Amino acid sequence: MASLVIILVIILAILALYLYKLYLLPKSHLPLPPGPKPLPLIGNLLGLPKEQDWLHWAKHKPLYGPISSISVFGNTMILIQSPTIAFDLFEKKSTIYSSRPTLVFGGQLCGWDGALPLLPYGSRFRAYRKNMSQLIGTKSAVSQFARLEAEETRRFLRRVMDNPDGLLWHIKKLAGAIILKISHGYTIDADGKDPLLDLADEALGQFGLAVSPGVWLVDVIPFLRHLPRWLPGAGFKRTASMWSKKANEFSNKPHAFVKRQMANEIATPSYTSALLEKLERAKINGADAVTIAEEEFNIKWSATSLYGGGSDTSVSSIYTFYLVMVLFPHIQTRAQAEIDSVIGSTNGDGPDRIPGLEDRGKLVYVDAVLKEVLRWQPVVPMGVPHVNTENDVYNGYFIPKGSIVMANIWQMAHDPDVYHDPFDFKPERFLGETPEPDPHSFTFGFGRRICPGKELADTSLFLVICQTLAVFAIAKPISPETGEPYTPKCDYLPGLVSHLKPYECRITPRSERLRKLVESVDEDFGTVGESDANILKELQ
Ligand code: HEM
Numbered sequence: 001m002a003s004l005v006i007i008l009v010i011i012l013a014i015l016a017l018y019l020y021k022l023y024l025l026p027k028s029h030l031p032l033p034p035g036p037k038p039l040p041l042i043g044n045l046l047g048l049p050k051e052q053d054w055l056h057w058a059k060h061k062p063l064y065g066p067i068s069s070i071s072v073f074g075n076t077m078i079l080i081q082s083p084t085i086a087f088d089l090f091e092k093k094s095t096i097y098s099s100r101p102t103l104v105f106g107g108q109l110c111g112w113d114g115a116l117p118l119l120p121y122g123s124r125f126r127a128y129r130k131n132m133s134q135l136i137g138t139k140s141a142v143s144q145f146a147r148l149e150a151e152e153t154r155r156f157l158r159r160v161m162d163n164p165d166g167l168l169w170h171i172k173k174l175a176g177a178i179i180l181k182i183s184h185g186y187t188i189d190a191d192g193k194d195p196l197l198d199l200a201d202e203a204l205g206q207f208g209l210a211v212s213p214g215v216w217l218v219d220v221i222p223f224l225r226h227l228p229r230w231l232p233g234a235g236f237k238r239t240a241s242m243w244s245k246k247a248n249e250f251s252n253k254p255h256a257f258v259k260r261q262m263a264n265e266i267a268t269p270s271y272t273s274a275l276l277e278k279l280e281r282a283k284i285n286g287a288d289a290v291t292i293a294e295e296e297f298n299i300k301w302s303a304t305s306l307y308g309g310g311s312d313t314s315v316s317s318i319y320t321f322y323l324v325m326v327l328f329p330h331i332q333t334r335a336q337a338e339i340d341s342v343i344g345s346t347n348g349d350g351p352d353r354i355p356g357l358e359d360r361g362k363l364v365y366v367d368a369v370l371k372e373v374l375r376w377q378p379v380v381p382m383g384v385p386h387v388n389t390e391n392d393v394y395n396g397y398f399i400p401k402g403s404i405v406m407a408n409i410w411q412m413a414h415d416p417d418v419y420h421d422p423f424d425f426k427p428e429r430f431l432g433e434t435p436e437p438d439p440h441s442f443t444f445g446f447g448r449r450i451c452p453g454k455e456l457a458d459t460s461l462f463l464v465i466c467q468t469l470a471v472f473a474i475a476k477p478i479s480p481e482t483g484e485p486y487t488p489k490c491d492y493l494p495g496l497v498s499h500l501k502p503y504e505c506r507i508t509p510r511s512e513r514l515r516k517l518v519e520s521v522d523e524d525f526g527t528v529g530e531s532d533a534n535i536l537k538e539l540q
Pocket residue numbers: 116117118119179305306307309310311313314317378379380383384385386443444445446447448449450451452453454456457
């Protein structure tokens with residue numbers, strides 16, 4: 001009986017929503033961008049992607065052109081599959097194309113609504129972005145972290161050399177070590193498991209699922225959030241209540257850690273500590289309680305957004321880079337030849353020192369490898385959806401206020417009219433007289449929502465790529481059954497951030513001299529600092 005009532009309630013809610021959208025929302029005599037014919041009531045619900053959404057939506061381009069639309073329960077979704085159109089809307093009309101969809105499930109019920117990728121365009125969004133931009137918005141701002149990045153990358157090489165089978169975990173550790181030092185002044189456990197990295201792994205996994213478009217009915221029919229938790233069919237509320245605990249822990253724990261360190265006057269300077277000090281001064285100068293609470297929320301969640309954004313994304317590209325080196329060994333050979341010729345190879349067994357950011361200008365092929373990694377499998381293949389806050393007309397098409405506007409970054413990176421042989425990994429496409437477009441210009445998103453970690457990610461990626469190539473030979477794994485090398489599979493999992501399924505490869509130092517250079521990390525940077533993991537555990 002209860003199930004029947006629920007089904008009836010859902011049908012009535014859908015009907016009410018549909019009639020509202022049909023009769024009360026803005027109309028125009030102009031057509032929407034072309035797209036598949038919608039069914040009454042449910043629209044194109046049945047045409048939503050089942051798995052990798054970037055591949056699914058790419059099929060719309062030859063059918064409907066570079067800008068198309070679909071509708072689901074009366075909500076309009078606009079698909080953009082050309083960088084020019086993305087720039088026309090997201091950059092040239094950024095005042096109206098910079099908001100985000102309201103996600104009832106991921107945002108309100110799971111508690112991620114303070115995270116920057118979910119924030120609507122407004123004063124809180126501007127406050128986060130201003131603080132982040134001062135910290136890592138430009139190349140010169142990011143240069144303050146050059147030593148941190150250099151040290152952590154060297155420690156990463158050491159871990160990979162000592163235990164090559166743990167590659168993916170070492171990459172996660174590298175990304176986490178850099179961003180947590182910057183955001184919270186936290187030193188991870190260099191050798192064992194780290195509680196904050198484990199928390200990030202779990203919480204970000206849940207975040208990815210919670211914000212997946214088209215998965216949670218309550219995002220389309222917000223009224224369903226009022227269903228009591230015990231009703232059959234309201235399982236999403238029980239999931240949300242579990243996941244919101246993780247989201248809270250993810251934002252509260254590192255924040256509490258910084259406050260504790262500051263109270264004991266032992267905090268390592270960080271994004272959070274600098275802003276909390278500023279807040280203390282505002283308190284002394286008589287700021288009111290509401291302003292203080294708002295400021296502290298902004299500090300906590302903007303730091304969480306940095307830490308969340310920075311710990312998952314670069315991991316995806318670095319893991320792709322290692323696989324690419326296995327699949328395309330001639331690229332590895334050419335990049336290593338460039339490094340050897342620039343850094344010097346006195347006896348033909350690799351460079352005499354480990355290259356760094358200061359060598360980037362001369363390592364043009366290695367730089368092209370980085371660009372090709374970004375293009376070959378974009379980290380955020382469908383971008384993060386934008387929403388327009390005003391009605392708009394583009395090229396004769398009506399784009400109603402509140403549309404969800406998605407850029408298919410993967411398709412842009414594989415357009416055969418722009419990139420020849422788009423499925424091949426060819427760094428040389430970015431060299432010579434007529435290079436193909438630099439994917440940095442669209443793989444980090446667009447307009448006022450462009451990735452705030454772009455410069456940091458770029459320097460981190462360059463360091464990992466050039467130092468890995470300098471010191472390691474990366475080869476196909478050996479099959480235990482046949483004793484022969486085999487080609488690992490290249491499979492990407494669906495999700496906001498595209499992650500490769502785990503694969504195997506062989507990683508060995510290119511020479512004995514390079515092994516010693518990798519081992520010398522403590523001589524170059526001092527012994528590793530004491531981890532903050534135990535302090536964090538005390539906060540539980
Ligand atoms: C290879 C590495 C990375 C790539 C390809 C990447 C790509 C992107 C893309 C496509 C977006 C959506 C932009 C849009 O809506 O138009 C985004 C947003 C974001 N990224 Fe990154 N990102 C990377 C690394 C990072 C790092 C290292 C951080 C943190 C330090 C970070 C933090 C964020 C945040 C907080 C947002 C949300 C911005 C907003 O909603 O205003 N990302 N990123």
